[in-house]
Each structure stands twice: as structure tokens, then as C-alpha cells.
Amino acid sequence: MITATTWILTLNAVVGYQIIDDGTALSVSLMLISGLVLFVGTGYIALDTGYDWTGYWSSSMNPPYRNIALYVLYQLVPLIFLVAFYVLEAILVLRILGEVRPMIYLTGAALLFAIGQIFNYVISGYICDGTEGKIDGSLFQTLFTLLSVVVIWMFWSSITEDDWPVPTGPAGYP
Numbered sequence: 001m002i003t004a005t006t007w008i009l010t011l012n013a014v015v016g017y018q019i020i021d022d023g024t025a026l027s028v029s030l031m032l033i034s035g036l037v038l039f040v041g042t043g044y045i046a047l048d049t050g051y052d053w054t055g056y057w058s059s060s061m062n063p064p065y066r067n068i069a070l071y072v073l074y075q076l077v078p079l080i081f082l083v084a085f086y087v088l089e090a091i092l093v094l095r096i097l098g099e100v101r102p103m104i105y106l107t108g109a110a111l112l113f114a115i116g117q118i119f120n121y122v123i124s125g126y127i128c129d130g131t132e133g134k135i136d137g138s139l140f141q142t143l144f145t146l147l148s149v150v151v152i153w154m155f156w157s158s159i160t161e162d163d164w165p166v167p168t169g170p171a172g173y174p
Contacts, residue, residue, distance in 0.1 A: 003073050004039035006081035011035075013088035017096075042073045086110055093159060105155035109148040116144030 011031050015022040020030070049057040049067050060067035086106065093102045119127075124137025 112148035
């Protein structure tokens with residue numbers, strides 16, 4: 001799911017350039033189909049590695065326990081997609097829209113995400129040892145990833161023309 005969702009996020013950055021009109025059946029179906037292909041493909045490799053259905057990935061069950069394909073699809077490809085999203089959105093905001101303020105949101109989201117990854121990969125062992133295995137860094141990684149998604153929504157809201165959030169209740173509708 002991580003690979004597929006970061007791919008769809010990157011495609012949303014591409015949609016901002018209006019190569020294909022956003023919201024059309026073509027653009028939505030391209031996103032869904034390509035995301036589904038990545039989801040199924042990466043999921044198959046992960047499940048086949050874990051359950052050894054075909055034996056193709058069985059070498060990863062022996063020391064040093066490495067599956068290069070899964071590492072690339074689970075770790076490197078999403079990172080590439082996130083960097084591409086940041087670069088594409090930065091170009092869109094700075095060059096095309098001529099705005100600077102939304103970059104604060106975009107950079108803030110990137111920093112929150114990076115802090116979450118630091119918790120997951122660097123600090124996690126210390127938290128796990130200090131709490132005797134009760135919690136680890138993934139708790140904080142999830143929190144910071146959620147915060148980065150919220151800030152991405154704020155970024156998106158700041159570059160769109162509509163007023164968000166839409167008022168609700170009787171006053172909001174005719």
C-alpha cells in the first residue's frame with residue numbers, strides 16, 4: 001500500500017500541470033489502474049517472500065535475509081516518489097503559481113515525515129529498550145506521518161482556488 005499510495009501522490013503532483021484534465025475518467029482511471037498494478041505487484045512479492053508460495057524468493061529466507069526486490073519496492077521507490085512529488089510541487093508553486101507561502105507547508109510536511117522516519121529507523125531501538133518492548137518508534141513515526149499528511153492537505157488547500165473547508169449546516173447550503 002505504501003508504494004501504491006506514494007505513486008498516486010506523485011501522480012497528483014503531475015495532474016497539477018494539467019497534462020490531462022484532473023477529475024476526468026481518464027485521469028482517475030489511470031491513477032487507479034496504475035496504483036492497483038503497483039499494489040498487486042508489490043503485495044505479491046511481499047506475500048510470496050513471507051509465505052514462500054513459489055520458492056522464487058526462498059533465498060531471502062537464508063542469511064543475510066535480504067530481498068532486494070522487496071527492499072527496492074518498499075523502501076527506495078516510495079522515497080523516490082516522495083522526492084518527485086516535492087520537486088514537482090515546488091516547481092508548480094514557485095514557477096507557475098509564483099507563490100512562496102505554500103512552500104512553508106510543503107517543506108513542513110517533508111520535515112514532519114523525515115522526523116517520523118528518524119523515530120522509526122534511528123530512535124526506535126532506544127524507545128523499545130527503554131520501555132522493555134512495550135512501544136517502539138513506529139508509534140511516533142505514525143503520528144508524524146499523520147501530521148505530515150495533514151500539512152499536505154493544508155498545502156493543497158492553500159494552492160487551490162476554492163475556499164476550504166466548506167461551511168456545513170443550514171447556512172452553508174441554499
